[in-house]
Amino acid sequence: MRNISEKVSVTLDSDTPLSVTWKNRDYKITKIGLRHNYYEGKTLVHIFSVLSNNLFMKLKFDTKHLSWKLLEFSENGI
Amino acid sequence: MEFNKNKSNIIHLDINSCFATIEQQANPTLRNKPVVVCAYTTPTGCILAASIDAKKLGIKTGMRVMDAKNIYPKIITLLPDPPKYRFIHKAILRIVKDYSSKVIPKSIDEFVFALPLGTCPTKVSKEIKKRIKKEVGEYITVSIGISTNRYLAKIASNLEKPDGLVEINNKNILNVFSKMKLTDLTGIKKRNFSRLRKVGIKTTLDFYNSPIFRLRLAFGGVGGFYWYRRLHGFEIDDFTSKKSVYGNSYAPPPDKANEVLPIISKLCEKTGFRLRMDNLKATGVCLALQDRNGYFWHMGRNLRKDIFSTYDLQKEIKNLFKESPIKTNFRNIAISTFNFKSIKNLQLEIFENINRKKALTDAIDGINKKWGLYTIHMGSMSSDSKVVQDRISFGQL
Numbered sequence: 001m002r003n004i005s006e007k008v009s010v011t012l013d014s015d016t017p018l019s020v021t022w023k024n025r026d027y028k029i030t031k032i033g034l035r036h037n038y039y040e041g042k043t044l045v046h047i048f049s050v051l052s053n054n055l056f057m058k059l060k061f062d063t064k065h066l067s068w069k070l071l072e073f074s075e076n077g078i
Numbered sequence: 079m080e081f082n083k084n085k086s087n088i089i090h091l092d093i094n095s096c097f098a099t100i101e102q103q104a105n106p107t108l109r110n111k112p113v114v115v116c117a118y119t120t121p122t123g124c125i126l127a128a129s130i131d132a133k134k135l136g137i138k139t140g141m142r143v144m145d146a147k148n149i150y151p152k153i154i155t156l157l158p159d160p161p162k163y164r165f166i167h168k169a170i171l172r173i174v175k176d177y178s179s180k181v182i183p184k185s186i187d188e189f190v191f192a193l194p195l196g197t198c199p200t201k202v203s204k205e206i207k208k209r210i211k212k213e214v215g216e217y218i219t220v221s222i223g224i225s226t227n228r229y230l231a232k233i234a235s236n237l238e239k240p241d242g243l244v245e246i247n248n249k250n251i252l253n254v255f256s257k258m259k260l261t262d263l264t265g266i267k268k269r270n271f272s273r274l275r276k277v278g279i280k281t282t283l284d285f286y287n288s289p290i291f292r293l294r295l296a297f298g299g300v301g302g303f304y305w306y307r308r309l310h311g312f313e314i315d316d317f318t319s320k321k322s323v324y325g326n327s328y329a330p331p332p333d334k335a336n337e338v339l340p341i342i343s344k345l346c347e348k349t350g351f352r353l354r355m356d357n358l359k360a361t362g363v364c365l366a367l368q369d370r371n372g373y374f375w376h377m378g379r380n381l382r383k384d385i386f387s388t389y390d391l392q393k394e395i396k397n398l399f400k401e402s403p404i405k406t407n408f409r410n411i412a413i414s415t416f417n418f419k420s421i422k423n424l425q426l427e428i429f430e431n432i433n434r435k436k437a438l439t440d441a442i443d444g445i446n447k448k449w450g451l452y453t454i455h456m457g458s459m460s461s462d463s464k465v466v467q468d469r470i471s472f473g474q475l
Contacts (some may be wrong), residue, residue, distance in 0.1 A: 001156075005231035033105035034215060041450035047162070053389035056105045076107050 001074040010059065010068045017048055020057060022070055027052035047071075081224050081248040082226040082311030087193045089203060090231035091174065093166070094240035096187035097127035100392040101156050103215035112153050115117050118331050119155040120240070126158060130240050139317060159273040170213045190228050203243050229423040232264055255282040285309065324353050324360070325414025334450050335370065335408050341379045342395055345413045350388035351451060352417060354443055357422065359386035360415035365398040375404050378416070386421050387439045388456060458468045 008022045011031045031051040037044055046061040058072040093099065097115040102108045112132035121144035126144075128137045130154065138145045146153050167186050174181050178191040193199055203222040221242040223234025230251075234244040237254070246254055260266050260274060260282055266459040273296045279285050286309050294295045294302030299394050307314045312334055330337065340366075353360060361384050366376035377398050387392055395413050424432050 031106055033106050034100075034162070036162050038161040038165065041453065042448045051106055054107060056107050058104075074105075074107070 001072055003072055004070060006058070006064065006070050008070045010061075010066050017050060018054070020050075020059065020068075022071070025056065027057070080310070081251050082250055084311075085195070086199055086226050086231075086245055087195060087197070087229055088225055088313075089178075089191055089193065089199055089232045090225075090228065090235040091189045091191075091206070091427055092221045092223075092235045093170070094219045094221055095127055095129050095133065096166075097158060097163055098129035098132070098156075099218055100162055100215075101159070102129060103166075103217040108154060108218075112137065112150050114143070114146055114153060115155060115156050115158050117145060117158070117329065119157060120331065121147070121266040122332065123155075129226045130432060138307070143156045147221060153241050161431060166214060166218070168208060170220075177206065190231065190233075199385050200243065201246065207241070207243070227308065228314040228315045229264065230311055231306045233258075236262075236264075246311075251311070252283065253288070255286050255351065258282045260285060261316075270297075274353050275383040294374070304441055321356075321418075322359070323414045323416050324349055324356075324418075325364070325412060326352075326409060327366075327412030329410045329428075330408055332370075336406050337401070338405075338408055338411060339396075339458060341408075341411050342399065342413065343392055344452075345391040345411065345458050346395055347388050347452060347455050349413060349415060350391045351443065351446065353418075354386055354421065354439065357420060359384040359421045359424075360391075360418055360419040362384070363391065363394045363398065364414045364416065365402070366410075366412040367399075367404045367408060367415075370407045370409045372402055375402050376412075377401055380417065382423060383427070384419060387435055391415065392458070424448050 006022065007061045008020050008053070010017045010021075011039075012018045017029050019029055030048045033049040033051065035046065035048050039045070041068060043064040045063065048059040048061070050057050050059060051066055054076050056072070056074045060068060060069045060071050061067075062069070098113050100201050101115060102113060110131060111129070112135055113129040114132055114137060115127045116124045116125045118124075121142065121180050123143045125137065125139055125141045125143065125146060125334075127139060132146070132150070135150050137149055137153065143155055147409050163186055169182065170182065171189065174189050177197075178193055181189055182192040183189050193202060203224065207220060207222070210220060219241040221235045221239050222244075223231040223236070223249065224232050224245040225231040225242075230246045233254075234246045235242065237244045260271055260279075263285075265283060266274070274280075274285060277296045279296065290303060290306045292302075296302060297305055301399055304314050311368065324335070326348045328341055328345060330341060333450055336339070360381075362378060362380050363385075365380035366374070368374045379394070381394060381397060385394065387462060421436075424436060426432055439450075
């Protein structure tokens with residue numbers, strides 16, 4: 001598992017992420033494991049734990065700045 | 079006395095392998111694999127939760143990471159993610175509240191609630207299980223225990239794991255107790271076990287069938303009476319005790335074992351904030367320290383004045399620290415406050431403007447509430463978020 005904090009762009013269908021673009025590469029989201037949210041101060045952030053085939057990604061959406069970040073990624077749980 | 083003949087309406091719900099299962103829900107590549115959530119992933123880190131597959135290999139909560147790796151070298155170790163666990167806790171709480179107006183979260187992974195009379199507890203439990211799978215996560219399983227009181231409902235929830243649904247009632251109580259050891263009962267461990275042995279109680283059935291005078295001999299007057307009622311399905315644990323202590327503790331990792339003052343400072347920030355959020359001030363403080371050789375020291379003090387600000391709390395805790403014989407290599411650092419009064423009644427002081435101090439504290443709390451705790455903090459506190467990380471405590475919320 002690697003912890004990073006890099007800006008990414010995410011394509012949505014309504015409020016469901018469909019694909020992630022990271023380092024000029026598109027990753028199609030195949031499954032959403034969990035979607036949770038919490039407050040950082042008064043800013044609501046949404047965390048999406050998603051799979052793109054065997055690649056796990058943890059995405060953060062900041063509702064104040066309307067920006068997406070990739071927080072973690074791992075392949076097959078490693 | 080016979081077993082309570084009322085219909086069972088108390089439900090105890092327990093999330094199976096809570097933290098580990100939630101991590102497996104979030105990351106499907108971890109499912110059906112031995113996974114542990116631990117305080118630290120270093121060899122001496124303590125395991126907080128083991129997945130169902132890890133438990134099958136003999137890995138348990140409380141073990142060290144190195145012991146788990148001795149059992150299964152490829153075990154996946156994860157650090158806790160408290161916001162995720164709090165979110166799931168709230169999601170399940172919302173579901174349970176649809177069935178009962180009296181829900182008590184006993185801890186992050188346990189809920190107890192009473193159903194209205196006339197409702198079928200088994201039907202409701204099955205429905206709750208289905209809704210958790212559909213609305214919270216398909217990998218999350220819960221064990222549900224049903225009985226006439228909270229104690230037996232908890233025992234029932236432990237009988238079948240994972241994904242269990244067991245009722246203890248007047249028809250099966252003897253059968254259930256005949257298969258259990260005394261120490262399988264919640265609240266009966268080493269010391270209570272030896273108390274029972276001394277009065278000739280050797281099995282769970284002996285315990286259940288004992289007359290009240292024998293239990294009074296074992297536990298003392300009212301203690302024996304409570305155990306008697308509890309085992310016979312009558313409710314005696316339906317009370318809420320007033321909070322008598324506010325505090326926080328932290329077990330630093332080895333590389334931070336000597337950073338005691340920044341840790342104390344951060345614990346004071348956290349405790350002071352919680353105290354003020356409940357509109358309280360304290361007149362007592364306590365510091366407890368344990369080093370890595372196992373030495374333990376603690377000291378409490380009643381103060382001459384009430385305190386509510388982080389600065390005063392920290393000053394008093396640091397005064398206690400001066401008395402401590404343990405100065406380095408800490409395993410655990412805990413601070414607490416006691417003897418509470420309402421913060422609304424401030425005692426004016428001769429040499430200090432207490433109203434100004436209160437206004438300043440309120441302003442800082444307002445900023446921290448808006449932008450996140452520790453946005454404004456004491457200079458002595460390390461701003462490194464790794465000094466005292468966000469943790470979820472075991473036990474009552």
